[in-house]
Amino acid sequence: MQRYFINESLSDDHQITLPKDVAHHFVTVLRANEGDQCELVLNDHQAYQCTLIDVEHAIVQVQKQLKQNAELPLQVTLACGLPKTKDKPELIVQKGTELGVTEVIFFESDRSVSHWNNGKQNKKIARLQKIADGAAEQSHRNLIPQIKYLPNLATLLEEVQADKKVVAWEESAKQGETSRLAQMLNDSHPNEKWLAIFGPEGGLSEQEISQMKTYQVQPVGLGPRILRTETAPLYFMSAVSFATELNH
């Protein structure tokens, strides 16, 4: 069923007038008629099953709260060194959203070839946020992940607080480190906040790796194959889901 996010709380009469863009999509694009249903996620992050009762004014009646909650047990922030091409951040945001991410931060890493100057940043983040909005609706999330930009790793390490911090590091895998991520996930608790850092195409610099050590960021291997910069975060999100939702 079609799901929309609406920044409103539940009113006493359980009726909601759909915002213009949602009304346009539901009534005009999907041609909904009176009696047709949709799911609304309100600002309490709960999903409600609703029925269209007034097509002209796009008013729905809330029928019941839906019990399913599709959120990951952990709150994961993915922090990705800016990749070279435009399609990679889009893929990370879209797939990361489907896989349950809470926040995606792009930062300019030492080896980032691409740079977002001040003029570009807001436009790029707005576009990526739209992709997250759409993917959150489609994957039936209860939260829309927030997309952000930070100028460098130092700012990221200073500003983002987390219970557990990891960095996907090729050298870690090469040195035969295979079980740290699994151990950390097996020991995790519901609602823990995780920060996972990924390098751009050329990887992270020595300086970045040592900067991270100061902030207790743990290097973890993601298996013996070399993953592209946009594949590693998706592997990580899948592993978090598998460990905490399927194998627990």
Next chain:
Amino acid sequence: MQRYFINESLSDDHQITLPKDVAHHFVTVLRANEGDQCELVLNDHQAYQCTLIDVEHAIVQVQKQLKQNAELPLQVTLACGLPKTKDKPELIVQKGTELGVTEVIFFESDRSVSHWNNGKQNKKIARLQKIADGAAEQSHRNLIPQIKYLPNLATLLEEVQADKKVVAWEESAKQGETSRLAQMLNDSHPNEKWLAIFGPEGGLSEQEISQMKTYQVQPVGLGPRILRTETAPLYFMSAVSFATELNH
């Protein structure tokens, strides 16, 4: 280091004349000189470190066999109902290869909107095979996954033999099934052959689900979020790697 797959066995003198396309890439594109190194995977599926000893004739000397083997413990065949758009099979093949797949089969599923007619099939598969070749080199695999096309699910079930067969089924997740995949992976043995089936955008039909029951294909849930048709196989491959390479 640059890796190439070469369909040759190790000769007595440990010297190899690079095939034309590999020679072109290594010598002309990457401008390799005498003394420069590359990794070759020969038809024994072993990787060897090699040194260029003759630029003009593109001859390399094999130095030593590399011990790392980047292959998954399980042999996984992904079978995907033909998705709507061209970019989705490409994404599945590229990312699936990075994540360790052995074989990817596209089949026309009941709800596939896209159809590959006889004229198109070979061309499409050849293009996807090229993507697999490149991704196998880049991710430092020891095997190149094979890409295939089959006309329908019945043929797939008849032709593909496997020790364990699973289908990613939304209804399975909705019914609260969360642990079957984890259990099956925890009970798996090295070199087991797995077949994992995924529907196209509209999902699998009732008839297809009941066809699969006859062939002992187990429905498995991949978590509470609705994954797009191209995301589910990548989640699955990541889960296989996590369970068998990191959490074992």
